[in-house]
Amino acid sequence: MISAMAVVLSPLLIMGAMNAWSEQQFSQRIRFHELQQTAQDRFRQVDTILVRTRTALRMITAESADFSCSEITHRMAVLDLPLRNTVRFDADGIVTCSEIGEGVVGTPMSQLEWNDRMRKGVEAIETSGPRSRVLGDPSIFMLRRLNDPQGNFAGSIGLSMSLVDIAARLAEATESSSATIALVVPGGEVIGSNIMAGVPMEWISEGASLNRRIHHLTPDQGPAMDIVLLPLRTEGLWLMVASPSPPQRVEGTLAFLVPILAYLAALLAASWIADAMVLRWLERIRIRIQDMRSSARYMPLTPELSRAPREMQQVAEAFDDLTSRITTHESDMQRALVQMKAAFREVHHRVKNNLQVMLSMLKLQGRGEPLPETQAALKVAAHRVAMMAAVHHTLLNEGNLDTVEALDLFNAICNQVDEQKGWVEGGRSIIPDVSPGPLPADMAVPLGMFVLEAVGLLCPDDDDADVVLHFDRDNGNCRLKLTCGRDGTGGEGEIDRDTSLFLSAFARQIGGSVSVENGSETEITIELAFFVSHMAPTELPN
Structure with missing residues (x-):
């Protein structure tokens, strides 16, 4: 009615x-x-x-x-x-x-x-x-x-x-x-x-x-x-x-004032009946669910609705069964995520250790070679292996699996270059100027190798100028620039064939392009431009 x-x-x-x-x-x-x-x-x-x-x-x-x-x-x-x-x-x-x-x-x-x-x-x-x-x-x-x-x-x-x-x-x-x-x-x-x-x-x-x-x-x-x-x-x-x-004006209000009152009276009666039969018990369910969410502890809902209509009791039973299944499944997933994170870190740790072993073998091999050309080639290979090991060490310490913090990555790369060039105790260094933010972990090794090869081109052994590493991004468009001063007598600074192949290969690997500006007599710049989509990594539980 x-x-x-x-x-x-x-x-x-x-x-x-x-x-x-x-x-x-x-x-x-x-x-x-x-x-x-x-x-x-x-x-x-x-x-x-x-x-x-x-x-x-x-x-x-x-x-x-x-x-x-x-x-x-x-x-x-x-x-x-x-x-x-x-x-x-x-x-x-x-x-x-x-x-x-x-x-x-x-x-x-x-x-x-x-x-x-x-x-x-x-x-x-x-x-x-x-x-x-x-x-x-x-x-x-x-x-x-x-x-x-x-x-x-x-x-x-x-x-x-x-x-x-x-x-x-x-x-x-x-x-x-x-x-x-x-x-x-x-x-x-x-x-x-x-x-x-x-x-x-x-x-x-x-x-x-x-x-x-x-x-x-x-x-x-x-x-x-x-x-x-x-x-x-x-x-x-x-x-x-x-x-x-x-x-x-009140004419419009008077036109439907009486129907509104009758309509509200009917709805009031319907609301009272609905509250007695349904809404009261739904409110109890909502409060209990809110308590469980705030305390993160599961409490059975069925005893709370023991005096409710049979339909509400069935809802509570179904909710308890579903919550129990979800809780068990969530626990299993949390354990799996923790194990996966530990496995990823272990992989980076083992890769770093294997690269350290390769580095030691290359150094030992270089000491026993009589030809200077062979010693130089082995030294270059050792530097490249050491750079990859340093990058994997940085990935090992990151909290996220898919990303690496740009500031941590380039600081580790710069420290490795300083150590390889023997600049640690000297006055010369590579100066990082890096905008913080996440980068894909897959780009870490190519970026490290790119910097190593570019510094080798920019910094001959007879030069004492510092190298500036500048990295910034604008809506996903990233630029990595390495700049070094020169005295104007170092020639045109042309890239040799091997260096050109390495720089181009690493640029292609991350979907970027490389350019060299060597027209100035006092400065030479190598720039790598690439794109990184917006990243919102999820922190895994410890």
Whole structure:
């Protein structure tokens, strides 16, 4: 009966709700267009002020680069702009003159990155919100680049306009006494309104200009306000139009008030029955499961539901059986994972030991060879085997099986190179400059061998310059660069055939490419570029 009552009343309830919702949406659209029209009128007024200021500043900088701050202010006076201050900066961003506040002369501009952007070719910078260092009021700051007769960067001219004065002009031009026109700066601060001091940050966040809607705000004093925000053509500056919210209409609510009450009564009765039969026991199941999750201890659920309906008891029995199976399976998997991790470490340990044995045999063989050429070849082979052993030793100490920390890997490689080259006790060394992050373990040995072969090319025995190993990544694009200085008499530094084969082979093994820059007389660089996809390794239990 309860279900039938709910089904019969549902169409009436839905029709009344749809009617009320459509009327509310129509009223909101009309209200939005009214406020937006007012905002568009004030937008054109503010935009006219900004356009005139930009045009005048562009004409002044194009006409002459020698105007003083007083001359610039005098030229701008005829435009009737809310100008607060005029400042000139030299090429280093230092204030050379200021119309207001002589104490700022000789100090750097508040944002030195603006000067850097100008030096790199940016013609103009315009921002809003920063407070004037002299007057302390929020302002719009416009900066324009100056060039010397040769076209080089010679400094900049800055103008600041008071947002308080602009807001006052907007208020004077507003015909409606109930509407509030103000400006909103980064941070949500409202300029030019005595009703509200700020708005929520999400209203002026990135992408908020695409959301064409009315915001509602209840100030500490006064009625609730309907607010429309319109972005201006200045970074971070918004135009705000606020007006008291109209009284809410109740006709739509009355249209389906009675069906709602009947519908709620039916649902209340159904809810009570459902709670007595089902929900109460489901809540007990949820609480017991939550306790088990927090304590990580399994407790049988069946005794807790001994007085529940038979269906709930069957659910508890099935849950207990499933939990028991999962617990056993999870324990087995944890043991298997621990064994697998230990096996992987043992493999790296045995590989390292076998390579150490090979290294010892190569050293012994080299001592017994009479020919210098054979001794040199065996020494090179020993160095390569030692590098592989050092890399496997690093993999042995890593917590993850599939990855290796770049900082640990390259530090071990650099230490091995220093030891092989005999730089440990000397003044020469290989200097690592590595960005941390995980790398695939399969790349560890090719990277170590690549560095070893590249250092052999970069560092002849008669040179004493340090080698810099630089490694960084950008969204998976990795670069490994080895750079060494030279005195300009070392020839062109061409790669011999064997070294070229080794470098190319290791680069292909990790899917990368190698390049050599040896055009400079004082420096030679070998670069390996390769790609690594995003890695999120899982730490195995100890």
